[in-house]
Amino acid sequence: MTAKAKPRLLVLGGGFGGLESAFYLRWRLGDRADITLVSEQEHFVYKPNTIYIPFGLDPKKLRIDLSRPTKRQGIEFVQGRVQEIDPTAKSVRVDKQGLTYDFLVVATGADMRPAEVPGLVENGLSVWTEQDMLKLREAFEKLASSAGPGERKRVIFLLPPNNKCSGPLYEIVLMLETWLKRKKVREHVDIIWTTFEKGYIQVFGPRLHEVIGGEFDRRGIEGRTEHVVSEVEPGQITYENGERLAYDFLISFPPYVAGTRYSALPADDRGFLRTVFETRQVVEHPEVYAVGDTADFPVKQAFEAFLQADTAAEHLATEVLGKSGAKPFDPTSMCVMDMLDKATFAQVPLRLTGRPELPVEVRPEDIGRYKVGTSAAWRVGKKILALYLPYRFKRGKPFHAGAPWRVMEAGLKLMSRVLAK
Numbered sequence: 001m002t003a004k005a006k007p008r009l010l011v012l013g014g015g016f017g018g019l020e021s022a023f024y025l026r027w028r029l030g031d032r033a034d035i036t037l038v039s040e041q042e043h044f045v046y047k048p049n050t051i052y053i054p055f056g057l058d059p060k061k062l063r064i065d066l067s068r069p070t071k072r073q074g075i076e077f078v079q080g081r082v083q084e085i086d087p088t089a090k091s092v093r094v095d096k097q098g099l100t101y102d103f104l105v106v107a108t109g110a111d112m113r114p115a116e117v118p119g120l121v122e123n124g125l126s127v128w129t130e131q132d133m134l135k136l137r138e139a140f141e142k143l144a145s146s147a148g149p150g151e152r153k154r155v156i157f158l159l160p161p162n163n164k165c166s167g168p169l170y171e172i173v174l175m176l177e178t179w180l181k182r183k184k185v186r187e188h189v190d191i192i193w194t195t196f197e198k199g200y201i202q203v204f205g206p207r208l209h210e211v212i213g214g215e216f217d218r219r220g221i222e223g224r225t226e227h228v229v230s231e232v233e234p235g236q237i238t239y240e241n242g243e244r245l246a247y248d249f250l251i252s253f254p255p256y257v258a259g260t261r262y263s264a265l266p267a268d269d270r271g272f273l274r275t276v277f278e279t280r281q282v283v284e285h286p287e288v289y290a291v292g293d294t295a296d297f298p299v300k301q302a303f304e305a306f307l308q309a310d311t312a313a314e315h316l317a318t319e320v321l322g323k324s325g326a327k328p329f330d331p332t333s334m335c336v337m338d339m340l341d342k343a344t345f346a347q348v349p350l351r352l353t354g355r356p357e358l359p360v361e362v363r364p365e366d367i368g369r370y371k372v373g374t375s376a377a378w379r380v381g382k383k384i385l386a387l388y389l390p391y392r393f394k395r396g397k398p399f400h401a402g403a404p405w406r407v408m409e410a411g412l413k414l415m416s417r418v419l420a421k
């Protein structure tokens with residue numbers, strides 16, 4: 001009698017979604033499956049903390065080498081770029097190599113398309129890669145050293161349509177304001193915030209708008225909603241409403257597209273893979289899952305990538321084990337937004353609306369779980385997360401699962417009972 005071969009599980013992408021999926025599958029299935037992780041970089045980057053690079057953080061501190069945790073968990077690591085997926089042959093081309101699978105998790109993230117805004121590439125600074133963040137650091141240092149009595153400077157922040165993760169840009173504008181105060185040049189710098197959104201961080205509902213609006217007022221940041229950019233020229237932005245604003249420094253978070261497009265899988269016009277909401281399986285391809293920024297959930301966030309990865313990995317594990325009953329996807333987002341002097345925590349139960357102009361909204365039936373709070377203590381919460389997550393990933397363990405996460409969750413619940421409403 002021959003032993004039945006183990007199923008081959010292939011995970012593409014070494015970011016939040018890919019690592020959480022691979023480590024969750026190993027944690028859940030033990031040695032009942034062969035798991036391979038493919039990523040083009042040899043390390044994971046803890047992207048949420050790249051917001052500190054412009055203020056001095058060394059980018060190397062945010063990297064986790066992928067070879068050790070994968071080896072520790074008996075996961076094969078293949079470093080290379082995925083070129084194409086053939087769902088009929090159940091194979092993936094990685095550079096010149098072909099890899100086959102029984103189940104596939106696609107988590108190859110997103111990319112920026114700044115060229116959608118005429119003039120943005122040539123004239124704007126961006127928040128995306130470590131290199132972008134280092135350029136921002138140079139710009140901030142130049143701003144702080146050049147602004148002074150008789151030398152007023154103007155910084156404009158610009159959020160264009162189709163950016164799918166506005167939070168980090170809000171963090172940077174608020175952190176810059178605190179940082180300029182500490183550098184004692186704040187009164188010589190005008191800060192203007194312009195966004196296409198109807199309300200600040202509109203995907204997270206009205207309470208975030210109130211919090212951010214209050215912070216902008218207190219800090220003298222001029223905020224403008226429903227400002228859709230039409231063109232950027234050297235030193236000047238034009239909006240669709242005809243308004244023109246001059247700037248010395250322009251900082252933007254560009255429109256999103258899928259990091260890699262897969263022609264054989266169903267996707268929307270930006271390359272985001274179409275998924276079955278509850279399970280995260282790719283539409284009409286039940287053996288393929290898509291999680292994180294590369295999938296079609298409209299909010300691109302690490303926390304959402306975790307929720308999707310756990311949903312997909314649990315569903316896939318029950319398939320492998322011949323069971324059923326995996327929990328459906330619940331997109332309840334959590335985030336902590338730093339301002340350097342305090343931070344805002346938000347827990348937001350979301351649902352899809354089907355309306356392109358506002359694709360998600362707060363779930364009315366779960367309004368009691370919609371919590372927002374601002375306090376210096378939330379900065380500590382963000383720091384604990386930034387220690388705990390790399391600790392888990394360095395050991396090849398899922399972040400958002402098991403007893404350690406339940407302890408973290410209990411701590412968060414306690415904090416939000418005291419520090420959020």
Ligand SMILES: Cc1cc2nc3c(=O)[nH]c(=O)nc-3n(C[C@H](O)[C@H](O)[C@H](O)COP(=O)(O)OP(=O)(O)OC[C@H]3O[C@@H](n4cnc5c(N)ncnc54)[C@H](O)[C@@H]3O)c2cc1C
Pocket residue numbers: 012013014015016017018038039040041043044047048049050051080081082083107108109110127128165167168259260291292293294300301302303304305334335336
């Ligand atoms: C500045 C900034 C701050 C942020 N702050 C927060 C925050 O505070 N909280 C939060 O929840 N979210 C935050 N986000 C969003 C969060 O980082 C993303 O949503 C998250 O990284 C998505 O995870 P992912 O695994 O889908 O993609 P990624 O983390 O981008 O990972 C994709 C992986 O796939 C690899 N890859 C891509 N294409 C290929 C290919 N063809 N072949 C092989 N490998 C490939 C990449 O190298 C990478 O390893 C922030 C984002 C930015 C830019």
